[in-house]
Amino acid sequence: MTKSIEFFFDFISPYGWFAAERIGVLAHSHSRTVDWRPLLLGVTVKQAMGLPALLETPLKGAYVIRDAARSARFYGLPWRPPTPMSFSSVSAARAVIWAIAQGDLDVEALVLALYRRAWAEGGDISKPDAVADVAATIGLDRARIRTGLESPEVKDGLRAAVADAIARGIFGSPFVVVDGEPFWGSDRLHMVERWLESAW
Amino acid sequence: MTKSIEFFFDFISPYGWFAAERIGVLAHSHSRTVDWRPLLLGVTVKQAMGLPALLETPLKGAYVIRDAARSARFYGLPWRPPTPMSFSSVSAARAVIWAIAQGDLDVEALVLALYRRAWAEGGDISKPDAVADVAATIGLDRARIRTGLESPEVKDGLRAAVADAIARGIFGSPFVVVDGEPFWGSDRLHMVERWLESAW
Numbered sequence: 001m002t003k004s005i006e007f008f009f010d011f012i013s014p015y016g017w018f019a020a021e022r023i024g025v026l027a028h029s030h031s032r033t034v035d036w037r038p039l040l041l042g043v044t045v046k047q048a049m050g051l052p053a054l055l056e057t058p059l060k061g062a063y064v065i066r067d068a069a070r071s072a073r074f075y076g077l078p079w080r081p082p083t084p085m086s087f088s089s090v091s092a093a094r095a096v097i098w099a100i101a102q103g104d105l106d107v108e109a110l111v112l113a114l115y116r117r118a119w120a121e122g123g124d125i126s127k128p129d130a131v132a133d134v135a136a137t138i139g140l141d142r143a144r145i146r147t148g149l150e151s152p153e154v155k156d157g158l159r160a161a162v163a164d165a166i167a168r169g170i171f172g173s174p175f176v177v178v179d180g181e182p183f184w185g186s187d188r189l190h191m192v193e194r195w196l197e198s199a200w
Numbered sequence: 201m202t203k204s205i206e207f208f209f210d211f212i213s214p215y216g217w218f219a220a221e222r223i224g225v226l227a228h229s230h231s232r233t234v235d236w237r238p239l240l241l242g243v244t245v246k247q248a249m250g251l252p253a254l255l256e257t258p259l260k261g262a263y264v265i266r267d268a269a270r271s272a273r274f275y276g277l278p279w280r281p282p283t284p285m286s287f288s289s290v291s292a293a294r295a296v297i298w299a300i301a302q303g304d305l306d307v308e309a310l311v312l313a314l315y316r317r318a319w320a321e322g323g324d325i326s327k328p329d330a331v332a333d334v335a336a337t338i339g340l341d342r343a344r345i346r347t348g349l350e351s352p353e354v355k356d357g358l359r360a361a362v363a364d365a366i367a368r369g370i371f372g373s374p375f376v377v378v379d380g381e382p383f384w385g386s387d388r389l390h391m392v393e394r395w396l397e398s399a400w
Contacts, residue, residue: 018247045214049258051251051275058249059371063384072390182262193275200273 001063005192006177008037008165009123009142011089013173014068017115019186020174024108026189031194036100036107040094040162041173048099049165071186072119080122082163087118087126090158091149095131098148099140109138205392208237208365208376209311211325214268214371217315219386220374226250226309226389230396236300236307240292240362241373248366248370255286265366271386281320287318287326288335288357295331297357298348299340309338 009016018116027034045051055061065085069193072114092114099105117123117134124130128149136142150152165175169182176183176192181199183192209216223276245251255261265285272279292314296398299305317323317334324330326350336342348354365375367381376383376392381399383392394400 019321044259049260051257057251059244059366059369060249060368063371063382066382067384070391070400074394166259169259169262172265180264182263184267184389187385188267194274200270 002031002033003179004033004035005196006035006037007169008039008087008173008177010039010041010093010173010176011092011114011118012087014072014081014119015186016173017119018071018077018114018174019176019189020111021075021077022189023174023176026193026196030193032196034108036096037161038089038096038113038158039165039170039173039175040090040093040158043162043164044171051172053086078120080120081117082122082124087124089126091128091131091153092118094126094154094158095145095148097152097161098145098154099135100153101157105140106138110135110140113138171181202231202233203379204233204235204263204377206235206237208370208373208377210239210240210241210242210373211292211314211318212287214281214375215386216320216396217319218277219376219389220311221275221277222389223374223376225391228394230393232396234308237361237365238289238313238358239365239373239375240290240293241368242288243362244287244371249342249371251253253286257329280284280320282318282322282324285357287324289326291328291331292318292325292370293337294349294354294358295345297361298345298351298354299335301348301354301357305340306338310340313338317367324346 005023007020007023009020016074023034030144042053045053054064069079095114096107099107099110113134114125114131118125125134128146130154131149132146133140135145172184176188178192180193205223207220207223209220223234242253245253254264269279273400296307296311296312299310313334314325314331318325326333328346331344331349332346335345372384374386376388378392378395381395
């Protein structure tokens with residue numbers, strides 16, 4: 001059975017996007033699959049950590065906006081963030097939980113389509129209809145996903161995923177776990193790669 | 201006149217150490233000098249940002265201890281942190297302010313000696329005498345630095361340096377400023393290097 005890499009992310013996090021664009025290739029080159037794990041940092045950061053939202057943190061908030069734009073250029077990605085940059089990622093995260101549950105969908109394609117709509121096109125992905133629209137662009141059935149977003153199983157699934165991540169000490173986006181080893185940040189992917197080659 | 205790179209750091213930050221070990225070579229290879237700028241994150245994080253200390257932050261504190269140890273191995277540095285890992289870096293920071301004011305001392309050597317004593321040897325650098333001991337190991341005059349640590353000019357100089365950094369939006373360690381462009385984190389040095397080659 002193919003071993004996987006767990007990839008935790010929140011759609012409100014552009015750093016999650018930068019890493020999402022690269023984790024698939026990185027995993028594949030080490031014969032791994034990616035387990036896509038949506039998070040809700042609003043819950044984690046405010047409730048579990050007792051901190052303000054990143055963009056509302058004095059000094060750091062302003063820096064992060066500049067660093068994210070510069071990082072996009074560094075990685076060669078287009079950068080057109082949504083307005084406002086902070087939005088509800090609940091529907092988008094539920095879409096990923098729904099897609100995983102279907103068992104045969106291309107979850108990576110959905111994750112990247114949603115991320116790009118938000119951060120490369122400045123689109124709104126906060127509403128269920130907007131999420132379904134994005135899903136339709138990669139060939140998913142708009143009506144099926146729209147129904148899925150309202151299902152109690154999907155809602156409970158996301159709640160459980162967020163709680164499980166917090167219980168495991170996972171608090172940021174992106175957050176990668178390889179064979180039990182935790183790595184936080186898009187700027188840790190080179191260490192993830194080294195770990196896959198030879199845990200040091 | 202040689203252009204410089206501003207390097208902000210706090211001795212309580214092992215990430216500041218990881219970067220301090222590399223910034224000199226990086227600067228030199230781009231014909232720059234390093235302006236060593238000690239910070240007191242206790243002031244910045246608690247007073248200016250309203251956040252708890254990093255090690256006391258739920259979830260993140262435990263991760264950082266693991267990540268710092270792993271990062272030291274990644275960079276090939278010895279890792280023997282002080283006990284407790286949190287300590288007062290005021291005297292060590294004052295020593296750097298004092299050394300800069302002398303005008304002809306090897307500030308980099310002093311910074312690295314203090315950092316290594318704390319994080320590679322697990323030594324205590326929280327007391328003025330301990331700081332003077334470290335300074336003596338690189339040939340500085342123990343009595344002169346001991347006197348300098350108590351001088352009002354040095355104390356005021358550090359206070360002003362911390363306030364100035366906060367006013368400029370600098371909030372972490374390491375924090376590098378190149379030609380006005382800010383970079384936070386030891387994991388941004390590759391971007392600093394790229395910026396020195398061609399600001400993008």
